Amino acid sequence: MFESLLQPVELGKTRLRNRIFNPPHGTTLGHQGMVTDDLIAYHLARARGGVGLIIMESMTVHPSYGFEQAFLYAGSDRIIDGLNRLVQSCRAEGTPVFGQLFHAGRGVRLSHDGSRPLSYSASDVPDERYRVVPVPMPNEMVWEMIESYAAAAGRLADADLDGVEILASMGYLIAQFLNPTSNRREDEFGGSLDNRMRFLREVIDRSRDRIGPDKTLGIRVTLDEKTENALPEGDMIAVCQALDADGKLDYFSVISGSSATPGGWIHVFPPMAVTPGFVVDDAARLKQSVSKPVLVAGRINQPQLAAQIIDAGSADMVGMARALIADPEFVNKVENGRAEDIRACVGCNQACVGHRLAHFPVSCIQNPPSGRERSIGxxxxxxxxxxxxxxxxxxxxxxxxxxxxxxxxxxxxxxxxxxxxxxxxxxxxxxxxxxxxxxxxxxxxxxxxxxxxxxxxxxxxxxxxxxxxxxxxxxxxxxxxRQPEVEVEGVEMVDAWAVIGGQTVPGNNVVIADWSCDWSGLGVAEKLARDGHHVRLLSGGSVAGESIQAIVRDQWIGVLHGLGVEMTPFARFYGALDGSAYFQHMTGGEAIVCEAVDSIVTCFAPQxxxxxxxxxxxxxxxxxxxxxxxxxxxxxxxxxxxxxxxxxx
Ligand SMILES: Cc1cc2nc3c(=O)[nH]c(=O)nc-3n(C[C@H](O)[C@H](O)[C@H](O)COP(=O)(O)O)c2cc1C
Ligand code: SF4
Known part of the structure; x- marks a missing residue:
């Protein structure tokens, strides 16, 4: 059943034992931009688990985007030794390792000292998600940046990594140059598509020169940024076709989403609300347009789906980032006829993306040894x-x-x-x-x-x-x-668990008193709104769902907005009388009064x-x-x- 998945494949001159790769994902297991024994142990566990290829997390290339507390830094020769130890360990288990090079451009919120850093991009077009206005890169800085990518690629080759991937996707720096809405330049890097892709093309050409013909070189692209002002898919396919014709690249890796807006960002780390394999059709279209192998990732968490993608010829390799965080032994289990023992990722984003975005090492809610291989492996x-x-x-x-x-x-x-x-x-x-x-x-x-x-x-x-x-x-x-200790008279009060469990059905006009700001408030609001109730969700935090992973929350809030749920933040519940529910604004102190209430559903602190x-x-x-x-x-x-x-x- 999974035969095609287990077939070897070649990316450039790198031969891989099967079609499953571990896509780049920031682990926060590095230290001061360098590889650590914890990071080596993390990747070794996946190599031992049988994965065909590991593409390491984004490494930054230039001092304008260093931030070594969050990213590995390939802008210095100090990275070489640790990378070499990592690749030797994984190679000994049969898994080649590539490294990914990255610059966020205007997508910068971090700084070394807590002040707001300067961010650099093609032009000074503001970013909606980070809310920054970037500095347009002077022409000489663009050339310096290109050189930094090439020098970093050279370091990866010096470390004997098997390949280098250039991140040209997800609305980051290279994608900002490609996109006419973020690139308003009038020099040789702006205007026509040919000019807008010059930055990427120069990075690829010079990186190839540095790493030589024997190392693999690929790029990661986004066909559908799932956002306003997206780079049109046709442009991205034309870019890939032109690069394919240049003959310097060995593969194209496709993903979805963009860092530039909250809606686009959801698709970079797609939560369970996003359909499994949602990028596969994009990959299939790119595959028909280029001659080199195409890789795809995005909510592929079951071997059946992975095999279908390969069987259908939609892509040459399937990526599993979170699926291998949840179960590093995924590939071995497929190979040994134990597919039903796979601990499938459920797309909750909590301990992987959630930890990462809070600058803690990645793990999995289902698999505590993940990211803790050396302490509790x-x-x-x-x-x-x-x-x-x-x-x-x-x-x-x-x-x-x-x-x-x-x-x-x-x-x-x-x-x-x-x-x-x-x-x-x-x-x-x-x-x-x-x-x-x-x-x-x-x-x-x-x-x-x-x-x-x-x-x-x-x-x-x-x-x-x-x-x-x-x-x-x-x-x-x-x-x-448990119920909050407040006075309630003349209005029904029920707890959310009873509503979700189907033990009780509240009246038509519902107010949710949401102390918890977690899945229970958002979830019961959605359930009741879908069942036809008029729902007001009053939450005891700065935003509904404040306690849960931000991407899951943001996606959910969009759904609630679409269902007409009225959401009020910073609301402390203090009682109800004869059809009215009373809250207090948690910072301003004024009353918030909800009238015509049939039922109050509480999401209060359990016991x-x-x-x-x-x-x-x-x-x-x-x-x-x-x-x-x-x-x-x-x-x-x-x-x-x-x-x-x-x-x-
Ligand atoms: C914790 C985490 C960090 C990530 N960091 C990167 C990264 O550094 N570079 C990159 O291209 N993609 C990154 N991604 C995106 C993944 O490569 C992948 O495209 C995404 O997780 C969807 O695949 P999945 O459903 O198999 O997890 C990251 C994903 C996760 C979960
Ligand atoms: S924490 Fe959730 S999303 Fe992340 S790997 Fe585990 S199950 Fe998957």
């Missing part, structure tokens, strides 16, 4: 087998049970309801969020493979615990909703469940608490704590 075997009782079948309990069982313990998992998953079952019930249920499906598979004894509809008492006779009891019973406190009166075993049963947080912390505890036992 292996699970190992316990020296003494114990009987472990896990109470609660949410993500924390499931992960702890699976890891403990993998270490060789006898593990029983008891869940009071008839279904594993805990709060994930609520999150996946929301419109467009069904894929989130993959978290439970994946954990169930881990439990099954590890041999955990799962008991559903099981409420334990002291006698039952004595019969099991555990050495260790893990309490992972999660949290319960750690204490339902198993009676266990502390028994003896003969150790007790640990994990996840929301300690304090309510998110799936990420639940799984991380479950993993850490399971690995310790």
């Amino acid at each position: 292996s699970i190992g075997r316990a020296s003494k087998t114990q009987t472990i009782l896990v109470i609660g079948g949410g993500p924390a309990g499931m992960k702890a049970a699976a890891v403990a069982a993998e270490r060789g313990h006898r593990v029983q998992l008891h869940e009071i309801s008839g279904r594993l998953g805990g709060q994930v079952n609520l999150a996946e019930a929301l419109p467009g969020r069904a894929e989130f249920g993959g978290v439970t499906t994946n954990l169930q598979r881990e439990l099954q493979n590890a041999g955990v004894d799962i008991q559903l509809n099981s409420e334990l008492d002291a006698e039952a615990v004595r019969r099991i006779d555990p050495q260790h009891v893990i309490i992972a019973i999660g949290a319960r909703p 750690a469940s204490r339902a198993c406190d009676w266990l502390e009166r028994l003896d003969g075993f150790a007790i640990s608490r994990i996840g929301d049963a300690v304090a309510p947080r998110t799936v990420e912390e639940a799984v991380l704590e479950g993993f850490r505890l399971g690995r310790k036992l």
Whole structure:
């Protein structure tokens, strides 16, 4: 079934063992712009997992965009040694490594000292997402920049990387030169398409000169920037055709989206609302226009979809960034007939993109060792087998049970309801969020493979615990909703979990009192608006969804706006009387009054469940608490704590 996916392929003179590549993604595992042992361990895990090619994260090339706390810096020879160690490690496992070169142009918010940096672009056209006005590059600076790219490409070759990729996509510097709406220059770099592509062409020509004929050279392009003022697709195809004819490039990699606007940005890190494989048609069109191999990435998280893309001839290789963050063993599992064991990425963006944009190392909510390969990478075997009782079948309990069982313990998992998953079952019930249920499906598979004894509809008492006779009891019973302590009279008040779970249906005019600013407020607002209710969402933060990953939030807010949900930020709920709900502006202090309210739906702080406190009166075993049963947080912390505890036992 996956035969075509596992066929070798050549990009230039680099031979790859299969058609799956790991696309460039910033990991924040470097330090001061240099490669670290953590970064090497991260890529080594994916090379050992069988991936055909690793294209390393964007490396910056010029001091005008250094920012070494976030990016590797290829503008200095100091990068060479670390890169060489990295490529030697991965090559020994059969995986070649390319490096990607990048400059954000006007897309700059970072500086070394906290002040706003100068940003440089083709012209002084402002950027909507970063809200900066760039400095138009003087002509001599453009030539200097081109030289910086070429010098950086030379360093990558000196480090013996197998190839170099030039990032010409996503609205960054090279794309700013290509696009007539951001390039208003009147010198040899502006005006006609030929002039606008001169910057890219010079970078490619000079990079090829530096790296020689034996190293692979490719570019990453965007056909559809999914934004206003996008570079027309026809222009981008014409650019690729001209470069193809120049004969200096070995491949074209296609992606979607742009950094220049909030809407375009969503497609650079597409959340689960974006259809899997959404860039494939673009890749297929480019493939018909150029002679060299075409690579594609973007929400490809299942081997079936990947194989279809190769079988249909839409692309020569498929990229998986987040799919391999979630499961570095993806390719080995495909090869060994264990595709159903793949821990599929669910497109939540939380621990990968979320960590990255907050300048922390990438990880995965489902896979804590990702990005922590050197600190908690292996699970190992316990020296003494114990009987472990896990109470609660949410993500924390499931992960702890699976890891403990993998270490060789006898593990029983008891869940009071008839279904594993805990709060994930609520999150996946929301419109467009069904894929989130993959978290439970994946954990169930881990439990099954590890041999955990799962008991559903099981409420334990002291006698039952004595019969099991555990050495260790893990309490992972999660949290319960609670209502805010305010006076409410003459208006129905219900909690969001009950609405999402279908236990109650609120009246027509709904006000959501959203303390949490997470998925519950946004999700219940969308559900009710789609069901025909008039919805007002009043959130206790600067924006609805403030607590969740920004791209997921931004996409969701666009949906709510389209559904007519009225959103008010900085609103503290303080009561309701006879059809009116009262809030206070959290900074201004004035009242916000909502009239004609039938129901108030609350997304208030949940409470750690204490339902198993009676266990502390028994003896003969150790007790640990994990996840929301300690304090309510998110799936990420639940799984991380479950993993850490399971690995310790
Ligand atoms: C944490 C993270 C950082 C990324 N950084 C880069 C980057 O440095 N350069 C780049 O071209 N793309 C970058 N991307 C985009 C990915 O290469 C890829 O196109 C995108 O994640 C969609 O593919 P996926 O659905 O397989 O994750 C990044 C993606 C993620 C998740
Ligand atoms: S955190 Fe979410 S989006 Fe990121 S790799 Fe894991 S499952 Fe995928």
